[in-house]
């Protein structure tokens with residue numbers, strides 16, 4: 001490569017250097033713009049400095065940061081920082097961004113008219129920026145006062161520096177090298193990142209967690225529902241049996257009370273009345289069982305079991321009131337004896353008191369004896385009926401209780417079967433949904449793994465030439481510095 005070539009087309013020369021390593025690397029992908037970018041942190045004095053520079057160097061174009069695009073490569077970057085304090089790490093990051101595609105960077109410490117110690121600040125800025133990155137080791141720093149509070153502006157040093165550096169042919173070459181360096185660096189780190197699956201890592205982790213969660217949820221909900229159903233069924237058994245017994249006890253005492261105050265007139269209707277009450281209690285218990293089972297199913301998120309057809313209430317024999325003929329006869333005999341005794345007693349009493357009234361006494365004694373006999377016999381009969389009814393009520397309710405307990409047990413067993421089947425159905429549906437979700441997750445995980453492996457292969461293939469090109473660019477930048 002001759003010097004003539006080098007001077008006439010420094011950009012093409014640098015590009016050729018890189019393309020020699022890999023013909024695919026034809027351009028660093030930047031727009032060379034013949035402008036000077038003047039930028040810096042907020043209020044450092046860029047706008048003021050640009051105004052002063054435009055006046056002093058009309059042959060050059062000066063722009064602020066908002067006038068350059070990301071792919072633009074300015075010919076030079078003037079980084080303005082106030083002399084009020086040394087730069088911070090955030091300022092260095094700003095320089096990195098501004099000088100991404102440009103090698104020529106000049107540091108300008110502004111407002112030196114008001115900050116007497118600006119030289120110390122400048123020295124500190126130089127040290128800090130050099131420490132931030134190797135490439136800034138040889139950055140030139142100058143002090144400026146573009147818009148001083150008093151007197152003339154002072155940008156002479158900067159103007160002088162810009163004039164010589166922009167006229168230097170080597171500047172273009174170095175700028176191009178710098179553009180290549182950052183381009184190669186960016187491409188390499190992208191290959192690196194893709195190959196390591198960095199972008200996918202968060203998604204892959206999220207997918208793995210979701211997969212675990214789906215499986216765990218499934219396990220938990222399955223066993224939870226089964227356990228809950230079992231315990232609810234046990235409770236239903238106990239509570240409903242107690243409910244049925246309780247109803248029987250209260251209806252028994254109600255009916256027995258009725259029986260104990262039974263009158264002869266109500267005697268005939270009593271059997272029918274007991275029959276009605278029995279049917280009512282059966283209906284009540286059936287309704288109670290239905291409600292309990294329905295509530296239970298709803299609470300467990302299951303379909304309530306079907307209500308079976310109502311069953312026939314238990315049949316019972318009528319009260320044994322008529323089979324008392326023998327006893328009645330005996331009572332008649334005893335009553336007659338008792339009546340005769342009373343009649344004799346009364347007639348004697350009359351005879352003793354007034355002998356003239358013996359006949360009347362006999363008649364009166366006979367009448368009283370007869371009345372008493374009839375009364376005693378009928379009282380005895382009623383009392384006997386009451387006792388019979390009381391016992392009969394006990395038997396009927398005993399039958400009813402047995403019937404209800406069996407009915408409750410049967411219904412709970414039937415409901416348990418239906419609900420268990422429902423749980424199984426739901427479990428199966430959930431298992432299917434979970435399997436589908438896991439399959440989908442696995443497919444995506446596989447996709448990521450394949451894509452990452454592909455990116456890693458690409459990285460392994462692409463990195464060596466890129467690294468070689470980068471080494472060459474860096475070597476160029478290092479050895480020909482300051483030419």
Ligand SMILES: Nc1nc2c(ncn2[C@@H]2O[C@H](COP(=O)(O)OP(=O)(O)O)[C@@H](O)[C@H]2O)c(=O)[nH]1
Nearest residue numbers: 042043044045046047048111145146147148149
């Ligand atoms: N004393 C002094 N003040 C300056 C100087 N340059 C700019 N300033 C003041 O600093 C402030 C910010 O200036 P400006 O150029 O707008 O800064 P920008 O935000 O970086 O564009 C303004 O109040 C200016 O008057 C300077 O050289 N000396």
Ligand SMILES: [Mg+2]
Nearest residue numbers: 043046047048
């Ligand atoms: Mg401004």
